[in-house]
Amino acid sequence: MARTAVSRRLTWRAAELREVRGETSSAHSLIFEVPGWPGHLPGQHVDVRLTAEDGYSTERSYSIASAFTDHHDLVELTVQRIPDGEVSPYLVDVLQPGMRVELRGPVGGWFVWRPADTAPVLLVAGGSGVVPLMAMIRARAQASVRVPFRLVYSTRTPEDVLYADELRRRALEDRGLDVTIVYTRRVPDGHGRPPGRLTAADLAEWGWPPDFEPAVFVCGPTGFVEAAADLLIDAGHEPARIKTERFGGTDA
């Protein structure tokens, strides 16, 4: 496991797109082959650099969605198209397998889960904030550890759920993983909870009680993270055990 990944010099590497998986109408998972990839921890991100023919270049950060597996050189990113974005429409709509971008990382040594940690884990996702949390879920399976995980995932509608089939499958197969999806705008047929934003009751029912001292990871748009972190603190969770990552973009 690349424990020291954060202390080495980070160089730009060529990353060739190998495979694209459509997640939703606006999000694709992009699997890149990155020769010499040093490995990463779940929760870390990469910088992606695009360069135009006249030399103009720009960079954005994207969370890594994949666990570091035996396919050492593969790095999966899940990119949500921001309609007026400069980079995400290119990555989602233009980039084809066989094409290359530049990538550097892994970045970030704080918002990470390490399989050696035995505290129960509560993952709270808003929209595409589920991406680094999915890396943690995959890493937990990859490491075959039994640390209990709960994911509470807030999203607008059933069509917006990233990794829908995989989350369903993993939750069914793995007794140590609970997945709850909270819909803010429209629920699937037969779903008991009416649409609405994440509440204290949701977290009380589907999260872990504070006296379990869970490690809590909250990721999503700013408004979502602020609200969810406040609910968790009001419920008695120690601020020091809550790690947050706030994305730009609109609310989930």
Added chain:
Amino acid sequence: MGIVSPGFSGRRQTSGPKLPPGQYLTQDFPVLSAGPTPRVALDSWEFAVITETGERHTWSWAELQELPAEEFTVDIHCVTKWSKLGTRWRGVAIETLLEDVETAADFTLAHSYGGYTTNVPLDDLLDGQAWIAYEFEGEPLAPEHGGPARLVVPHLYFWKSAKWVRGLQLLLEDEPGFWETAGYHDYGDPWREQRYQGD
């Protein structure tokens, strides 16, 4: 020059000020913090300067408000790539706070409510380069942006501008803070693109 992405034209700025390498312009004000937003009550708020000999100089909220304040308008650059131009703040210059402080320190470590730390060389905080700011765009600084007060050091990446600041420790030896220990650059000059260790 890196790998050219066919079909990518990007959105270069044709006018206005030049941005540091790798940055893009944003009109909103994204929030990035490693943990929950601390809620700090003004009646118990305190700012301390602690010298290398352990001497403490402290200010209550009311005492901070009595110090001469400055309005300043600056460009800010976040390591997560966004830059925001012409942001308007009000606060107290660091040299005002250090007026009566005896020190031989070359380094500082800013401390925040909530436990965050970040290191900045002392020279980078002087000569009108840094403030303890408590107003943003004419309003009290919002908690998610670091209110009641934050350090603002606009010429370095914005993680150096510690939110919810509560103190400045003066040090003879450089000591990395929170993000610097987690792989980010010790100094963080956006114009030299010093994002990560070794840049």
